[in-house]
Amino acid sequence: MENINTSEIPVAVVGLGLMGCSITTCLLIAGHPVVALAPISADLNHAESRINKHFERSFANGIVQNSPEHYLQNLTITEDYADLKNCKIVLECTIENIDVKASVFGKIEPHLAEDALLTSNTSAIPITQLQALTGRPERFFGLHWAEPSHTTRFLEIICGDQSNVELGEYLYQLSHQWAKEPILVRKDIPGFITNRLMYAMYREAFHLVENGYATIEDVDRSCRNNAGYFMTLVGVFRWMDLTGVKAYHTVMKNLFPTLHNGTEVPKLIDEIVKRDGNGVSNANGFYDYSDEEAEMWEKTFTEFTYKIRELALQYPSDIVKQKMNKADVDD
Numbered sequence: 612m613e614n615i616n617t618s619e620i621p622v623a624v625v626g627l628g629l630m631g632c633s634i635t636t637c638l639l640i641a642g643h644p645v646v647a648l649a650p651i652s653a654d655l656n657h658a659e660s661r662i663n664k665h666f667e668r669s670f671a672n673g674i675v676q677n678s679p680e681h682y683l684q685n686l687t688i689t690e691d692y693a694d695l696k697n698c699k700i701v702l703e704c705t706i707e708n709i710d711v712k713a714s715v716f717g718k719i720e721p722h723l724a725e726d727a728l729l730t731s732n733t734s735a736i737p738i739t740q741l742q743a744l745t746g747r748p749e750r751f752f753g754l755h756w757a758e759p760s761h762t763t764r765f766l767e768i769i770c771g772d773q774s775n776v777e778l779g780e781y782l783y784q785l786s787h788q789w790a791k792e793p794i795l796v797r798k799d800i801p802g803f804i805t806n807r808l809m810y811a812m813y814r815e816a817f818h819l820v821e822n823g824y825a826t827i828e829d830v831d832r833s834c835r836n837n838a839g840y841f842m843t844l845v846g847v848f849r850w851m852d853l854t855g856v857k858a859y860h861t862v863m864k865n866l867f868p869t870l871h872n873g874t875e876v877p878k879l880i881d882e883i884v885k886r887d888g889n890g891v892s893n894a895n896g897f898y899d900y901s902d903e904e905a906e907m908w909e910k911t912f913t914e915f916t917y918k919i920r921e922l923a924l925q926y927p928s929d930i931v932k933q934k935m936n937k938a939d940v941d942d
């Protein structure tokens with residue numbers, strides 16, 4: 612994989628919420644000069660301290676070897692869109708609302724350099740639809756991150772119908788330096804890859820609970836202890852290879868026709884949202900939480916993201932190739 616000098620590629624993150632701050636941290640760790648732009652002034656109240664916290668934890672967990680100050684000298688926090696003028700990649704990371712994203716693109720574009728790429732961290736708005744709102748759709752891509760972006764190795768790079776796939780390939784190359792194992796989605800599809808897989812599972816999970824086959828706890832235990840055990844090492848196809856393809860072939864014939872294929876949003880989640888539930892963030896979700904418990908779940912989740920990263924790093928996608936090469940050298 613070709614090494615690209617990130618220190619010569621200034622980038623910008625527009626929108627400094629939950630994800631904008633962790634993406635900023637990831638890009639600083641990778642060596643980019645980063646302009647972090649607050650589209651609403653409220654972001655300025657928390658952005659710097661959140662990014663600082665990410666660096667403190669990253670230092671404590673050995674993700675970075677230098678103190679936070681070393682990385683933060685490459686960071687400019689601003690509200691001025693004119694500061695984007697030298698940036699080669701601009702990453703939009705505002706709320707999942709197409710009107711807000713369109714208005715933010717309109718503010719970014721007058722300041723974009725000719726050769727800059729514009730990207731969006733949208734979870735589900737089709738890239739083809741978003742790029743049509745911009746002046747240079749061939750230079751527009753989805754960059755779909757997973758929170759917390761400075762510890763996860765997931766990244767989808769999504770081409771819309773008008774994107775220049777070669778530029779998508781460039782982002783694919785570059786993102787290896789962001790410590791990612793990226794996925795290049797060459798053709799736009801709703802939900803991209805990861806959400807299509809995950810939502811197929813969510814739909815079946817609701818079906819099982821709503822129809823009394825299992826409790827929420829049972830479904831979660833099943834996810835954690837079956838798929839959850841192996842998926843950091845292998846995906847579904849390698850898993851079938853490892854455990855015997857023929858058995859899956861047999862089961863598919865009988866099981867596929869019974870899987871739920873409803874199109875309605877499940878009642879169970881509808882009721883939670885109607886009572887303003889948002890899960891751990893407001894101690895109101897599928898499970899009951901006291902405020903202390905909700906806070907402890909957040910802390911435990913953060914701790915886990917660093918631990919699982921350590922394990923995942925020991926098992927990159929080319930682990931077997933690496934072991935074979937080592938065995939050849941040792942022989």
Ligand SMILES: NC(=O)c1ccc[n+]([C@@H]2O[C@H](COP(=O)([O-])OP(=O)(O)OC[C@H]3O[C@@H](n4cnc5c(N)ncnc54)[C@H](O)[C@@H]3O)[C@@H](O)[C@H]2O)c1
Pocket residue numbers: 625626627628629630631649650651654704705706707708711715732733734735755756757758
């Ligand atoms: N949270 C996740 O795990 C996750 C994962 C993948 C993708 N995403 C996507 O990333 C994007 C940002 O998500 P987040 O979780 O960081 O959200 P967030 O609510 O934490 O941050 C949203 C940011 O949007 C901006 N914003 C809010 N109202 C605005 C307005 N009226 N005009 C301009 N800017 C405004 C602000 O900068 C705010 O900080 C969304 O598109 C989301 O779907 C989130």
